[in-house]
Amino acid sequence: MQILLHRYEEIAKAKAEVKTNSNMNYARELAVRIVDLSLKACAYRELSNSKQKNNDDDSGARQRGKKANVENCGLIPKQMWREWTQLFVKSKSLIPAQNELASDADALLQVQPEEGGMGIDEL
Numbered sequence: 001m002q003i004l005l006h007r008y009e010e011i012a013k014a015k016a017e018v019k020t021n022s023n024m025n026y027a028r029e030l031a032v033r034i035v036d037l038s039l040k041a042c043a044y045r046e047l048s049n050s051k052q053k054n055n056d057d058d059s060g061a062r063q064r065g066k067k068a069n070v071e072n073c074g075l076i077p078k079q080m081w082r083e084w085t086q087l088f089v090k091s092k093s094l095i096p097a098q099n100e101l102a103s104d105a106d107a108l109l110q111v112q113p114e115e116g117g118m119g120i121d122e123l
Contacts, residue, residue, distance in 0.1 A: 040084060
């Protein structure tokens, strides 16, 4: 009887450990996805804010006494946000993997210059 009880406790402990590891992995994955989504949103807002600032400087709207269009500055379009949240729910990464970025950079470096143009190596 004692042996059966001991064996039962070992099995229960192993099951609890597997469940705990599974929950920890899920929590870690969820935290990474949340960080991905927030980084993507921050990057978009930073880019749109800098574009808005450049447009304001170029147009001279402030100098002519007109208000700059800052209501939508930094807001993510609804369609784009829906796409990002769908990727989030499907557990797909919003930020490209490092090897994808490297392959894109390699492809850009291999572009041949047009006739009479400068190549990347010449810059």
